[in-house]
Amino acid sequence: MTGQLRVTCGVVVLDERDRVLLIRRDGEGTWGIPGGGLEPGETWEQAARRECLEETGWDIELDGLLGVYSDPATQTHRYPSGAVVQFVGAVFLGRPGSRTATPDGEATELGWFPLDRLPAPLFAPDVPVLRDASHRHDRPFVG
Template sequence: MDSETELRACCGVVVLDDHGRVLLLRRRGEGTWGIPGGGVEAGETWQQAARRECLEETGWEITLHGLLGLYSDPATQTHRYPTGRVVHCVGAVFLASPARRTGTLDGEATELAWFALDRLPTPLFGPDVPVLEDAARRQDAPFID
């Protein structure tokens, strides 16, 4: 990892509906599909950040059910954005269910849709690939990478 790589505390949310479908958003610019999530702000817990990011990005309020896993592997959790910015995210990903839709897309996403975990769209946002694989396996213990 080079000195230009930014280390960031991040969170993500795998939102599953009653049919086991996952909520994904298509990211503006890259056109990749991924889970809601982003950076943890100062003074905020991972859980608070997860709820905030999901609401901001999708308009959905959620109920958190537990930790899916902790993700830190630079090989999968480092991403170069179209702007050239390189970010290594170290963070927690939670399992959640949708509570109610209260808002709209915040501009980071162009589209929002529900998908079966065995029929995911392409292309997927790189760092979310191992997360979605773990969500499909759904083991009792959280995954730690």
């Protein structure tokens, strides 16, 4: 397989009712967790907070590592443009603090969903992450 390797982070933000914050990404229309690539000089934690704020407007608190994901079978994605990317990243658990910003437009929609009633279509690399989030007592996951 030819493609690009991308170092990423994400955050599963759960509210007090155990609902997860998902974004519907512009372009593909898939639902997924807030996240994205690390920038030079950032830690995974800093990037997770920044990406969540940029994509959702929510300032969050991190509650630790959910898992590290790199399995090419689940973390490789072909974009509509034809680009193939394998994601290698850390995903954190978080909780909402306050809505302090306006989303950057990368998401066309935001929503809070029970983990057992997620919207479709899901961003494929987030499927194992969301599955693991429903079993978070067994963390951290490595896959």
